[in-house]
Amino acid sequence: MSRPAASLLSRFFFAQPATGAASGAARWCSAALVGGVLVACGWVLLRCSGLRWDWEAVGAYWQLFLSGWRTTVGVSLAALLLSTLLGAGLALAQRSDFLPLRYLAKCWIELIRGTPLLVQIYVLFYIVADAVQLENRALAGVLILSVFSGAYLAEVFRAGIESVGRSQLESALAIGLTRAQTYRHVILPQALRSVLPSLAGQFVSLIKDSSLLSVIGLNEFTQSARNVASYTYSNFESYLLLAVGYLLLTLPISIWTRRMEQRFRYET
Amino acid sequence: MKLSLTKLCRAFGSHRALDGLSLECEATGSLVLIGPSGGGKSTLLRVLAGLERPDSGTVEINGKPLVFEELPLLQHRRRTGVVFQGFNLFPHLSALENITLPLTAVHGHPPEKAAAIGLDFLRRFQLESHAAQKPAALSGGQRQRVAIARALAIDPQFLLLDEPTSALDPVMTAEVLEAIEALRAQGRDFILATHEMGFARRVADQIAFIAEGRLVEIGPPEQLFGESAAPQTREFLARVLRY
Incomplete structure (x- = not known):
């Protein structure tokens, strides 16, 4: 390759090899390239498949989409909070000196992680919720999702706690911190940094997994899209909207955790 | 400081790290x-x-049994102030915060007073320009001096x-x-x-x-x-x- 061409390429499409930093021009050009290629590919594929768009039929049901999306947002957010609390509790329980608590947490985690969510939804809704006469489907959905996601989060948190070195715990002990203070000032800030990427992954999964709640008759986003598709025979349009609706929820989580990672960044 | 240790034993598995250690020392700095x-x-x-x-044995420091x-x-x-071989500073805290954490969390000093004490000790060790730096940005000698400052700031016995x-x-x-x-x-x-x-x-x-x-x-x-x-x-x- 000629030298001017090589320098042009490196100017517009490459980050600095040593630092990983990239100029504004390089970032925009590269983003435009990737975006352009993706759109072009999509366009060519659609043309070749001979699909005809029909947004009008689907558009008539926008309210149905919106209410389904709202339900998904509400259920997911509530389950996100509750599962974080449950996960933290399970992670601590696994490290408890009280053995029955430790074994209970381990049982919970292994049972939940080892079985399909669909089975858990059926069992928890039609047996457990029925037994305690919990009839609110949205609330049941939140609880089921939290039980499920909490088990995964517990393992994420446990890995984070265990990533904090022994010498750090020793140091905390030596300066006279109590156990609770050690968690707060030493373990948590360091563990959070190492678990953020897996935490983001788990949160994103949780949002998508909420789609399975349609089997207990909860009219969440996926169920709405399915309904509209069957009313209008516009499968493709409905599911494309569905994908966009989930991305609207999951992308902010990814972006937010990247930001947090930057904030907590320190070298060791 | 007066120290009186009698027949201290501590074993790790089959290794006897302390094997009946006794030691008396009076008025030693x-x-x-x-x-x-x-x-x-x-x-x-x-x-x-x-x-x-x-595992067994007694420790008496300044006449008081431990x-x-x-x-x-x-x-x-x-x-008690402890300084370890490997520094053991907290990597997520700045040099100053490493010193103030025990002061605020353990000894109940208000943050401003803790910061003043911390800066004073950093100054004594010629480290005040590094107050805001995290341990990773400090040299080994600087880290160990921060660790000594952290141990001293609580005014240990x-x-x-x-x-x-x-x-x-x-x-x-x-x-x-x-x-x-x-x-x-x-x-x-x-x-x-x-x-x-x-x-x-x-x-x-x-x-x-x-x-x-x-x-x-x-x-x-x-x-x-x-x-x-x-x-x-x-x-x-x-x-x-x-x-």
């Missing part, structure tokens, strides 16, 4: 522990720091230093040794385990030679480095001082 690696110096310091419970139960140990740790220079190059070692010498000049009580024999000789009021989990002998530097030392001590010193 600085006690330096020397001896071969694995001889029990670190374990002894960890027992004195309240980080390790002996009770090896959770609450009294916590109280004891809060009055005494300081325990476990081979504070063994992870440092000669220049940084000098920085840290100067800081320790300044402690002695200020009349701060401390117990130091070290392999720096020249420094041990200069800074110690009393030197204890510890090997195989027992005290071989204790005395002023002139005694241990002199002709009247126990054969085991002389053999050890001859070996480490040869080069």
Whole structure:
């Protein structure tokens, strides 16, 4: 390759090899390239498949989409909070000196992680919720999702706690911190940094997994899209909207955790 | 500082780190522990720091017995400054925050007062320009001086230093040794385990030679480095001082 061409390429499409930093021009050009290629590919594929768009039929049901999306947002957010609390509790329980608590947490985690969510939804809704006469489907959905996601989060948190070195715990002990203070000032800030990427992954999964709640008759986003598709025979349009609706929820989580990672960044 | 240890034992599996160690020392400002690696110096310091419970034996510091139960140990740790071989600073906190954390969380100082104390100690060790830096941005010698400042800032009854220079190059070692010498000049009580024999000789009021989990002998530097030392001590010193 000629030298001017090589320098042009490196100017517009490459980050600095040593630092990983990239100029504004390089970032925009590269983003435009990737975006352009993706759109072009999509366009060519659609043309070749001979699909005809029909947004009008689907558009008539926008309210149905919106209410389904709202339900998904509400259920997911509530389950996100509750599962974080449950996960933290399970992670601590696994490290408890009280053995029955430790074994209970381990049982919970292994049972939940080892079985399909669909089975858990059926069992928890039609047996457990029925037994305690919990009839609110949205609330049941939140609880089921939290039980499920909490088990995964517990393992994420446990890995984070265990990533904090022994010498750090020793140091905390030596300066006279109590156990609770050690968690707060030493373990948590360091563990959070190492678990953020897996935490983001788990949160994103949780949002998508909420789609399975349609089997207990909860009219969440996926169920709405399915309904509209069957009313209008516009499968493709409905599911494309569905994908966009989930991305609207999951992308902010990814972006937010990247930001947090930057904030907590320190070298060791 | 007055120290009275009787028949301290601590075993890790089949290894007896402390094997019936007894030691008496009266009115000493600085006690330096020397001896071969694995001889029990670190374990002894960890027992004195309240980080390790002996299997048997008693510890008395300044006439008060050390009770090896959770609450009294916590109280004891809060009055004791510990400096580790590997610095053990908190990597997510700045140099200043490393010093202020025990002051605010443990000793109940308001944040402004803790920061003032912290800055004062950083200044004493010529580190005030590094106050906002995280440990990773500091050199080994600077980190160890921050660790000493952290241990001192709580105004401890005494300081325990476990081979504070063994992870440092000669220049940084000098920085840290100067800081320790300044402690002695200020009349701060401390117990130091070290392999720096020249420094041990200069800074110690009393030197204890510890090997195989027992005290071989204790005395002023002139005694241990002199002709009247126990054969085991002389053999050890001859070996480490040869080069």
